[in-house]
Each structure stands twice: as C-alpha cells, then as structure tokens.
Amino acid sequence: MEIFTSYHHIISPLGFNSEENYSAVLANKLGVKKINFGKLNNLFCLSVFSEENLNTVSQEINNSHLFTKLEKLSIFSIQQVLNKSAVSLTDKKTLLIYSTTKGNIDLFENQLPNLISKKRMYLSTMANEIGNYFGAVNKPLVVSNACISGLLSIIIAKRFISSGQFDNVIVCGGDLVSEFTVSGFKSFNALSVNPCKPFDAKRDGINLGEAVATILITKNKNLKTNSSMNIVNGASANDANHISGPSRNADGLVQAIQNTLKNNSEIKIDFINAHGTATPYNDEMESVAFERAALSEIPANSFKGYYGHTLGAAGVLETILSIEAARHGQIIKSAGFETSGVSGKMNVVKEYKTQTINSILKTASGFGGCNAAALFVR
Amino acid sequence: MELIITSYCKIKRNTIYLEGNKIISSNSENPSYFFAEAYKTLELNYPKFHKMDMLSKLGFLATETLLSIPKAFGTEFLLRNNLNQISIILSNHSSSLDTDRIYQKSISNKDQYLPSPATFVYTLPNIVIGEIAIKHKITGENAFFVSEKFDAELLVNYTQELFKEANTNAAICGWVDYDDANYEAFIYLVEKATDSIKNANFKALNQTLLNQLFL
Structure with a gap:
C-alpha cells in the first residue's frame, strides 16, 4: 500500500x-x-x-x-x-x-x-x-x-x-x-x-x-499533489544512554536510520535533512551517525538556521520544506554553515544548487535519548 | 501473528499490584514517601532513581516491578528478546504538567530566579521512556501519547502495527500518569506467542482484556 x-x-x-x-x-x-x-x-x-x-x-x-x-x-x-x-x-x-x-x-x-x-x-x-x-x-x-x-x-x-x-x-x-x-x-x-x-x-x-x-x-x-512523496519507511530508536545528552557513538540514530533503510537498499538517497540543532554535542553525534551509516557524501542540511528549533513543529515543518525542495529540484543551503566543526564526515550544503531530488532521508533526535528517521521517495 | 501479555503491573493509591496481586502496600498518603518505600522494598539499588521526577519514578517502579519480581521472569524477558527490538510505548493524560508547575515556580519570581536544568529536562513526558531504556539498555521504538483517558484501541492497534514491521519483538506498554499527587500506572509486557512461551498462563492482547486489566 x-x-x-x-x-x-x-x-x-x-x-x-x-x-x-x-x-x-x-x-x-x-x-x-x-x-x-x-x-x-x-x-x-x-x-x-x-x-x-x-x-x-x-x-x-x-x-x-x-x-x-x-x-x-x-x-x-x-x-x-x-x-x-x-x-x-x-x-x-x-x-x-x-x-x-x-x-x-x-x-x-x-x-x-x-x-x-x-x-x-x-x-x-x-x-x-x-x-x-x-x-x-x-x-x-x-x-x-x-x-x-x-x-x-x-x-x-x-x-x-x-x-x-x-x-x-x-x-x-x-x-x-x-x-x-x-x-x-x-x-x-x-x-x-x-x-x-x-x-x-x-x-x-x-x-x-x-x-x-x-x-x-x-x-x-x-x-496526490505535485509535491507528494511516498513515505517508504520510518523508525525510531532510543540511545539508552543519557536523558539529556546524545550518545557519543550515535547508536540510537544509527539504529533508526538502519531500520529505516533496511530492505530499501535499491533506493539511492539524494538529500538528507538532518536535525542539526547547532549544539556542540547534538551535531557531533549526528555527524558520527551519518558517517557510520555510510551517508557522508550525500548533500545534507539543517533548517534550524532559518527558523531556530521549533520543537514539536520542527519535524513537520522541515519535512514540508524538504519535499518542496524536492518538487523544485533545489538544494537549500544550510544557513549558518561555513566550516565543518564535527568529526564525522558530512556533506553539509553551503550554496544553493539545482539538483534532482527523488528521495529524502529526514532525521531527528531529542531529550530522553530518542531518535527518528524516515525515508520519502517521489 | 498472535500477541500476548506476559505480565502486567498496576500502581495506584499507595499499592503496587503484580498481575492483580497486591505486593506492596503502604499507609503513607504522601506519594514521595510511598515511592521511596517501594524503591526500598523492591531492593532496586539504582541511585539515579532519587534524581527522577515523580512521573519517571512512577513509570520506573512499575517497570521494575515487572522485571525484578520474580527476578527470573524479568531476566528471561530481557534474554529472550533482543534489547534493540523491545519497544516502549507509553501514554497518559497529564503529560509532564506536574513537573512543569514545579519548574514554572522556579522562574516566576524574578528575585528568586533559579531555573534548574535538572528539573527542566523532566518537563517532557517521554523522559520516563528514556529512564526505563537506560536502566536495561533497551533501544527499540519509542512513542509517548497523550490522551484524555486510557485508550486501549490506540495502544493495541499501534502495538500490532509495530510488531508487523519486524523491528519490534517485544514491547513495554501502558499508562503512567502523575498529576498533583494523583497518580496511576498500568504497565504490561507484550510478546509474540511463540511455542516456548505459549503454553504458560498468558493472555491474548486485545482491547477488552486491556480495559479489564486497567480497571
């Protein structure tokens, strides 16, 4: 279905x-x-x-x-x-x-x-x-x-x-x-x-x-609209590590991403919309997760530089902006990003560019050690 | 796929019930004292407990009752299910409002302005899920729902869907509500009815059963 x-x-x-x-x-x-x-x-x-x-x-x-x-x-x-x-x-x-x-x-x-x-x-x-x-x-x-x-x-x-x-x-x-x-x-x-x-x-x-x-x-x-994307899969996972700090090895986010991508290996991901809150620990953890999940080369951004962290709205807001970016075939630059300050390898987008986007990986992480990921495909 | 409830615990009015049997009861009208007594009686030996807010303490006590009395059952539950395939799905009515009020007090007076990060972190209802996950290194799916009343239909449907997706092999589910010294917890364990555990005295998961056990 x-x-x-x-x-x-x-x-x-x-x-x-x-x-x-x-x-x-x-x-x-x-x-x-x-x-x-x-x-x-x-x-x-x-x-x-x-x-x-x-x-x-x-x-x-x-x-x-x-x-x-x-x-x-x-x-x-x-x-x-x-x-x-x-x-x-x-x-x-x-x-x-x-x-x-x-x-x-x-x-x-x-x-x-x-x-x-x-x-x-x-x-x-x-x-x-x-x-x-x-x-x-x-x-x-x-x-x-x-x-x-x-x-x-x-x-x-x-x-x-x-x-x-x-x-x-x-x-x-x-x-x-x-x-x-x-x-x-x-x-x-x-x-x-x-x-x-x-x-x-x-x-x-x-x-x-x-x-x-x-x-x-x-x-x-x-x-169906001209921006519609299929929600192929999604998963959440807990770090089981700390209630207010992300896990150093990013286990929870890696598990959420892997469970989301499992059985979908034929789908090439074109774009990642990360959580990217701009705290030192969160962004570091995410970068480790993307590298561990072998997603380092995929263009990635965070919308927090534009809106700040909108908490309960963030996942919905950022999903909508991402599917609109896919509809227009544009990659939105990650506001506030100039030089990488994370240890995991990531391809954070510095400039706007035109590119076909047929699939998006969206992630989020939060207090309580929770993480989520979802895969959207046009 | 048949899902069964392999154990359940209820905490209300200074009493802890395991599978319907009263196992801890206290005369203390003060929830803080009662939770502290229960912690001692259950011999939990987990100093982090004392840092938790009331909602987390309540959910934690109910889960620990299931996983530590008798110890053999809890150990088996955790051994026969991969920790990364155990999901924790909880719900309540009052979200974290009780702790929100405590935090708000700390910032309402400009002269005694003492916002504490240790309190602030508990102003989210899903922190209790994090506390349970940390205790046992459980890393599966999470969800915290807020609804007016205990919603058996919601919990049954959602749990069944999770098990279909194959990342879930067992679940810790239920209701944990704490509001202005009124509280109620009902936590139950869900597993697949495999041959090895089918013959025991377990009950098939359905709405009618959940509503009966909740009462």
Whole structure:
C-alpha cells in the first residue's frame, strides 16, 4: 500500500503558507532575530510571531477570543489543509494527530484570557478544542516525544493508515517560544545569542522558534499533489544512554536510520535533512551517525538556521520544506554553515544548487535519548 | 501473528499490584514517601532513581516491578528478546504538567530566579521512556501519547502495527500518569506467542482484556 504526503501548510514568522516559507528559505531570509524577550532582561536570538501576525490569524478564525495563541495558529494551519484537500475531520476514517512538546505553556505566564480555562494546559484538552472547531468525530491524538515529536507523528500516521484504522491523518505540529522554554534551555547553556550555526566549527547553541506546520498523510490516490512523496519507511530508536545528552557513538540514530533503510537498499538517497540543532554535542553525534551509516557524501542540511528549533513543529515543518525542495529540484543551503566543526564526515550544503531530488532521508533526535528517521521517495 | 501479555503491573493509591496481586502496600498518603518505600522494598539499588521526577519514578517502579519480581521472569524477558527490538510505548493524560508547575515556580519570581536544568529536562513526558531504556539498555521504538483517558484501541492497534514491521519483538506498554499527587500506572509486557512461551498462563492482547486489566 502506498502511503504518501499530500497537501501541507506552514505558518511561521517567515510566511503564512508553505510557498511563502519556501521562498523565504530560498532567498536566505532568517526568521531568527536578536530580541529582548519576556521578563528575562537579556537579548536572545529567537524567531517569534509579531502582534500583527497574530491579529491577521485571529481575523481568519470564528470566535477567535475562545482560543489561545497556539490553538489559533493551529486552527489557521489545519483549516488551509482541509480546504485545499477537501478532507474532513467529520469523516470517521480521518484522524488528527497533534505534535507538541509544551502546548499552551504560555498560559503559565500570561493572565488567562476570559473564557479560557487552565484545563487548556492539558495537551489533550487543547487538541480536543482544535478538533471540535472542525467537528472532529475522532478524538485527536497527541504525540509528545520531545524533539522527535513531529517526525515521529508522521511515522505514526503512516502506521495507523497501514493498520487500516484510518485512511487520512492530518499531522499538525506546533510549539511557542515561552519564558518556560527560553529559561530552560538557557539553564542548560544551550542558547546561542547569535543566529545558530548547525554543524559549523563556531556553533555555540540553539535558537528557539515558533511555528505551526500541518501535513496530510493519506493513501487516497485522488489526494496526490505535485509535491507528494511516498513515505517508504520510518523508525525510531532510543540511545539508552543519557536523558539529556546524545550518545557519543550515535547508536540510537544509527539504529533508526538502519531500520529505516533496511530492505530499501535499491533506493539511492539524494538529500538528507538532518536535525542539526547547532549544539556542540547534538551535531557531533549526528555527524558520527551519518558517517557510520555510510551517508557522508550525500548533500545534507539543517533548517534550524532559518527558523531556530521549533520543537514539536520542527519535524513537520522541515519535512514540508524538504519535499518542496524536492518538487523544485533545489538544494537549500544550510544557513549558518561555513566550516565543518564535527568529526564525522558530512556533506553539509553551503550554496544553493539545482539538483534532482527523488528521495529524502529526514532525521531527528531529542531529550530522553530518542531518535527518528524516515525515508520519502517521489 | 498472535500477541500476548506476559505480565502486567498496576500502581495506584499507595499499592503496587503484580498481575492483580497486591505486593506492596503502604499507609503513607504522601506519594514521595510511598515511592521511596517501594524503591526500598523492591531492593532496586539504582541511585539515579532519587534524581527522577515523580512521573519517571512512577513509570520506573512499575517497570521494575515487572522485571525484578520474580527476578527470573524479568531476566528471561530481557534474554529472550533482543534489547534493540523491545519497544516502549507509553501514554497518559497529564503529560509532564506536574513537573512543569514545579519548574514554572522556579522562574516566576524574578528575585528568586533559579531555573534548574535538572528539573527542566523532566518537563517532557517521554523522559520516563528514556529512564526505563537506560536502566536495561533497551533501544527499540519509542512513542509517548497523550490522551484524555486510557485508550486501549490506540495502544493495541499501534502495538500490532509495530510488531508487523519486524523491528519490534517485544514491547513495554501502558499508562503512567502523575498529576498533583494523583497518580496511576498500568504497565504490561507484550510478546509474540511463540511455542516456548505459549503454553504458560498468558493472555491474548486485545482491547477488552486491556480495559479489564486497567480497571
């Protein structure tokens, strides 16, 4: 059974749909900017929505005062995919998977708006509110698996379709930049004050970013689009090594990649979209994994230099940008990369170039020692 | 392919049940004390336990109960299944919200601004999967689902699909929820019904059974 990607949508500080976002990264525009954030009287390099952005979104939503910031952004994004595809969440065979790490975490910091209860901090309550907006008949499923949530949700969607339980799965990934996450990553000394530099010798930490990205996964051939790619396989694996540090020998990521590529050796991979957070340890681990998996020569990039780390949205956002790059036959350069600063051999892309892309390997890794990989083919 | 539940554990209201039998019970109303007592009684001898947040402690205690009492069963489970083919699939209602509240307190007062990385790392629900994986070097598939209630259909369908893909030979699955001193864990082990373990008193994995055992 062929299970493939279909219509998709991204809303981020770089654009209000997938096309705008793709054009932005193609033009080397960065969403990450140095700003003063929250009560922490410090400059941070973050990619955040403006008030104006949010007002535009609110105007597109019925009764927008009943929804939180993340719910509005998510409803906006899901709405576009439902409109374009004519798929409906009122259909018993359609499921909504919501990928997030922290959901409505900003409700801790901001005074609760009228009519919004603290219960919305429960991820399932938040997802139900989003589902109810579209009259969803199936309770939305929340996947919260640290930084692999987005990619893992796409793999899970494929599995649920393959099991026969659903025909269509809308995967929506979203997370906000909050004092909660900014202070947390800062306490780890993991934040860079400059635009982050994945895989570069001068990389010194991540930027955080906010975004919501939505993609339809389906087996319905009528929903094939000119960007559709088959999800050939996907896998996750755990390092079983440390809860907050990646494994030195990259065992977990290697296992996820090998399980994904197993039985698909005839497929030549044209492009790798790595996780590439720009922390010293993560990028080093990934480079070791790619070398061990004999993928050193394949052009690879990270989108974190444009968007920062969008946590639960990242895997969905980056998959969409990668399949758009494949549709256009373009390789997007890895923003922030000049000189390799990792020990494993990798072919990190420094310049934009035109190249046929028929297959993509997408990877992700996160806290809790989790790793994921998926193979997409045109 | 027939999948069976080869053991299960439940923790609620200061009591640990193994396959329905009460094995540890305490009068302590405080979950911290109860978890510490249980850790001692189970003779776990794993100092990292004391660094864990409540959600991880709860999931860890339930898994250790399965794999350490009787020791022979746990050892066999880990020996007859490759560690890289054991998947850990957990779910709950409250994500890591209990620890999120503790972390938020540490940053809400600007004069006593003490964000701790040791707390922050636990503000993700899948860390409990990492803790279980680390203890036994289990490196298979992971997923953490959040749902309003225990969702047997979801867990059964997903587990069956994982076993079909051949990277999974066994699974540690269930529910582990901790929210403001209310808690509940239900962890069960899934394996293939091979000839060598088929004849024992194991139960076929299905939704009805899961819902019965969860109650």
